[in-house]
Amino acid sequence: MNFEIISVGTELLLGQIVNTNAQVISRMLSELGYNVYYTTVVGDNPDRLQSALELAAGRADGIITTGGLGPTGDDLTKETIAHYCGKKCIMHEESKRRIEERFASQGQYMPKSNLKQAEMPEGCIVLQNDHGTAPGAIIETEKNIFIMLPGPPSEMRPMLLEQVRPYLEKRADCIIYSESLRIFGVGESAAEEKLKTIIDRQTNPTIAPYAKTGEMELRLTAKASDTQQAKKMLQPLETEVRNILGDFIYAKGENASLEKTVVDLLRTSGKTAATAESCTGGLVAKKITDIPGASACFPCGMITYSNEQKQALLGVTAETLAAHGAVSSQTALEMCRGVREKTGADIGIGITGIAGPDGGTDEKPVGLVYIGICAEGVHRAFRFYLAGDRNMIRERASLYALDIIRRYLLNKLDVDYIW
Amino acid sequence: MNFEIISVGTELLLGQIVNTNAQVISRMLSELGYNVYYTTVVGDNPDRLQSALELAAGRADGIITTGGLGPTGDDLTKETIAHYCGKKCIMHEESKRRIEERFASQGQYMPKSNLKQAEMPEGCIVLQNDHGTAPGAIIETEKNIFIMLPGPPSEMRPMLLEQVRPYLEKRADCIIYSESLRIFGVGESAAEEKLKTIIDRQTNPTIAPYAKTGEMELRLTAKASDTQQAKKMLQPLETEVRNILGDFIYAKGENASLEKTVVDLLRTSGKTAATAESCTGGLVAKKITDIPGASACFPCGMITYSNEQKQALLGVTAETLAAHGAVSSQTALEMCRGVREKTGADIGIGITGIAGPDGGTDEKPVGLVYIGICAEGVHRAFRFYLAGDRNMIRERASLYALDIIRRYLLNKLDVDYIW
Numbered sequence: 001m002n003f004e005i006i007s008v009g010t011e012l013l014l015g016q017i018v019n020t021n022a023q024v025i026s027r028m029l030s031e032l033g034y035n036v037y038y039t040t041v042v043g044d045n046p047d048r049l050q051s052a053l054e055l056a057a058g059r060a061d062g063i064i065t066t067g068g069l070g071p072t073g074d075d076l077t078k079e080t081i082a083h084y085c086g087k088k089c090i091m092h093e094e095s096k097r098r099i100e101e102r103f104a105s106q107g108q109y110m111p112k113s114n115l116k117q118a119e120m121p122e123g124c125i126v127l128q129n130d131h132g133t134a135p136g137a138i139i140e141t142e143k144n145i146f147i148m149l150p151g152p153p154s155e156m157r158p159m160l161l162e163q164v165r166p167y168l169e170k171r172a173d174c175i176i177y178s179e180s181l182r183i184f185g186v187g188e189s190a191a192e193e194k195l196k197t198i199i200d201r202q203t204n205p206t207i208a209p210y211a212k213t214g215e216m217e218l219r220l221t222a223k224a225s226d227t228q229q230a231k232k233m234l235q236p237l238e239t240e241v242r243n244i245l246g247d248f249i250y251a252k253g254e255n256a257s258l259e260k261t262v263v264d265l266l267r268t269s270g271k272t273a274a275t276a277e278s279c280t281g282g283l284v285a286k287k288i289t290d291i292p293g294a295s296a297c298f299p300c301g302m303i304t305y306s307n308e309q310k311q312a313l314l315g316v317t318a319e320t321l322a323a324h325g326a327v328s329s330q331t332a333l334e335m336c337r338g339v340r341e342k343t344g345a346d347i348g349i350g351i352t353g354i355a356g357p358d359g360g361t362d363e364k365p366v367g368l369v370y371i372g373i374c375a376e377g378v379h380r381a382f383r384f385y386l387a388g389d390r391n392m393i394r395e396r397a398s399l400y401a402l403d404i405i406r407r408y409l410l411n412k413l414d415v416d417y418i419w
Numbered sequence: 420m421n422f423e424i425i426s427v428g429t430e431l432l433l434g435q436i437v438n439t440n441a442q443v444i445s446r447m448l449s450e451l452g453y454n455v456y457y458t459t460v461v462g463d464n465p466d467r468l469q470s471a472l473e474l475a476a477g478r479a480d481g482i483i484t485t486g487g488l489g490p491t492g493d494d495l496t497k498e499t500i501a502h503y504c505g506k507k508c509i510m511h512e513e514s515k516r517r518i519e520e521r522f523a524s525q526g527q528y529m530p531k532s533n534l535k536q537a538e539m540p541e542g543c544i545v546l547q548n549d550h551g552t553a554p555g556a557i558i559e560t561e562k563n564i565f566i567m568l569p570g571p572p573s574e575m576r577p578m579l580l581e582q583v584r585p586y587l588e589k590r591a592d593c594i595i596y597s598e599s600l601r602i603f604g605v606g607e608s609a610a611e612e613k614l615k616t617i618i619d620r621q622t623n624p625t626i627a628p629y630a631k632t633g634e635m636e637l638r639l640t641a642k643a644s645d646t647q648q649a650k651k652m653l654q655p656l657e658t659e660v661r662n663i664l665g666d667f668i669y670a671k672g673e674n675a676s677l678e679k680t681v682v683d684l685l686r687t688s689g690k691t692a693a694t695a696e697s698c699t700g701g702l703v704a705k706k707i708t709d710i711p712g713a714s715a716c717f718p719c720g721m722i723t724y725s726n727e728q729k730q731a732l733l734g735v736t737a738e739t740l741a742a743h744g745a746v747s748s749q750t751a752l753e754m755c756r757g758v759r760e761k762t763g764a765d766i767g768i769g770i771t772g773i774a775g776p777d778g779g780t781d782e783k784p785v786g787l788v789y790i791g792i793c794a795e796g797v798h799r800a801f802r803f804y805l806a807g808d809r810n811m812i813r814e815r816a817s818l819y820a821l822d823i824i825r826r827y828l829l830n831k832l833d834v835d836y837i838w
Binding site: 013014015016017018019020022023024025026027028029030036038039040041042043045048052055275277280281282283284285286288289290292293294295298299300301302303305306308309312313342343356357358390391394 | 436439442443445446455457458460462471694700701702703704705707708711718721722723724727728762775777
């Protein structure tokens with residue numbers, strides 16, 4: 001069974017928004033093992049929409065549309081498809097009630113035109129919209145399935161994943177199920193080399209590395225009759241990968257992040273961390289405090305951009321700065337000790353480096369970063385040469401700082417990062 | 420003249436990447452006054468590419484493709500279009516030389532297959548690629564123009580803007596030129612109301628407000644025969660808008676940002692600022708230090724998440740915390756005074772609030788934020804009730820903090836923010 005996606009909306013053709021809907025739908029279809037050969041964008045124009053529709057219906061089994069379900073005269077997707085299928089649109093009482101309730105609960109007056117959204121093609125499956133007023137619809141004909149979804153991603157996405165996906169899963173011969181391992185400290189090609197024997201022999205399940213900003217994702221994917229069987233197939237593969245990559249794997253799951261892992265580890269161990277940042281300028285603290293509940297384990301951070309403040313706030317000595325410079329392992333060591341002593345936190349982290357674009361020298365180039373950690377039984381500094389522009393260097397340095405906290409808490413600080 | 424965009428790439432149909440190219444091209448075409456009626460995505464499959472191409476060439480004057488110009492056997496865009504136009508691909512010596520040089524300069528061995536990229540349709544205009552190996556091409560036939568661009572956005576974008584845009588500008592009847600005013604502190608609907616008389620009478624030039632995260636952009640657009648004339652047309656409109664919105668306008672230009680404006684103002688005034696952050700957790704410092712050269716005006720920031728550290732580092736008194744709580748104007752006032760005194764900065768900023776999702780009460784709900792400023796002649800706190808989730812509240816609070824620094828430096832602190 002193959003699919004086509006038709007995104008309806010003049011704002012897409014004007015380039016005012018990017019078509020993320022098509023990506024989300026394509027990815028889901030691909031996960032379910034369906035082929036997509038074409039996707040099309042067409043404006044809010046009935047003739048052109050009709051011609052796109054006829055073309056798609058002629059060459060694909062399933063058609064998924066986004067957009068054109070709203071209350072205005074421009075919104076014609078439902079009417080055009082119903083007409084193509086020889087069906088009338090009739091008032092769907094349940095949808096009408098939901099739309100009226102939605103307006104009432106927000107204390108808003110409902111323009112009458114809104115009820116147009118509750119007129120659904122006869123015999124269709126109505127897809128309830130929990131995040132907006134326009135319901136979606138599925139029409140099944142002898143040759144095709146038409147699935148109509150609203151345009152705003154905040155409405156389209158939940159409808160797709162919660163209602164359309166289960167509907168299509170039932171029709172799929174098999175499902176494709178993925179799990180994601182999150183990896184920090186080893187680069188894409190190094191990981192591929194380490195995993196070469198697994199990658200070379202793979203058929204089902206498969207593994208694929210994806211580079212992300214400063215880190216890596218490893219997707220383990222199985223094709224199976226159902227999710228449970230797929231999970232069972234992935235288990236031994238995951239164990240094998242974990243044996244090879246060990247503690248470079250910091251978490252599992254698409255929504256994992258290094259900062260979330262660190263906050264979780266700090267909270268479960270009952271420890272606190274404090275940061276002294278120079279080149280990252282608050283980014284490490286920002287990442288930690290992005291996580292709700294960080295207040296329990298992050299009493300404070302300092303951003304000491306100037307040498308004076310490194311001395312005044314952290315007790316870095318004038319001698320160290322004069323002899324080794326602000327960007328040195330000695331300064332990083334004094335920064336992390338200073339912030340730990342000053343705040344009484346269990347773990348002190350100090351970060352100093354050259355983020356660029358200016359300020360680099362032959363001896364100390366842009367991208368040179370020192371990260372120090374001071375905690376019970378540990379007082380050491382790591383040196384990194386980081387690639388990229390100012391943003392990328394700051395991002396990478398902050399990820400290393402987080403990883404160093406993670407490794408300290410796991411008692412795995414002895415590491416050779418491999419890129 | 421109307422255009423169609425065909426994006427070639429199986430990775431798009433699998434949903435591995437989002438089609439930003441189509442957006443960038445659509446926007447440019449719309450700015451030049453060209454219509455786009457359809458855009459299509461097709462995989463790396465010669466038959467389907469050919470059929471998409473025939474369809475597009477039949478209904479549009481111009482076709483812009485992205486992708487499929489690489490060295491592998493899958494990359495067939497150039498060959499398919501050349502074949503459609505009845506043209507052969509022949510070696511283009513200048514492109515060959517450039518590709519060889521590119522490999523040599525990176526000390527890399529060049530696989531022979533790479534030379535395929537230098538074989539260009541006879542009689543085409545070659546578009547030089549300064550950011551990769553695959554050149555682009557323009558073929559003009561009696562009925563159509565075919566413009567072939569590489570797929571990677573980092574290569575496509577400069578080729579489009581630097582080479583294709585001037586080519587298409589020459590053919591356009593008129594150009595559409597926009598300028599962007601950046602506005603903080605007044606909401607989209609409030610701005611629309613203030614600008615109503617201008618908006619109501621607009622034909623050419625036009626103004627349109629766009630909501631951005633926490634701020635607003637106002638686009639002034641003129642249709643004219645050339646850029647110079649368009650600029651002249653926008654001048655009186657800009658003056659009129661500035662008379663109405665005054666110092667809510669913080670900068671001009673698409674790449675402007677509140678943090679850049681603040682760093683520029685601090686540097687030209689020779690003043691320094693220091694931050695004491697609680698709920699924003701380092702985000703204000705992070706934004707300031709995003710800007711190269713911030714070190715000259717930002718000696719230090721402190722993130723005092725815990726009450727203990729607010730006392731120890733900033734000298735907030737136990738009495739204040741007990742009587743008014745950590746989230747109060749009194750605490751904000753002591754935080755900004757504390758960080759200023761401690762660091763000797765000219766301007767101290769203190770931010771305390773409830774970012775959520777937990778921690779809100781009836782009296783002090785999630786979104787309540789106090790921002791204090793302490794500087795020569797000023798010691799006051801602002802109160803805000805900010806909407807949104809944790810991220811949005813932190814983002815908005817940090818923008819207000821930056822705006823308060825900006826307004827202090829402009830001597831415009833007396834403001835009623837209007838949302």
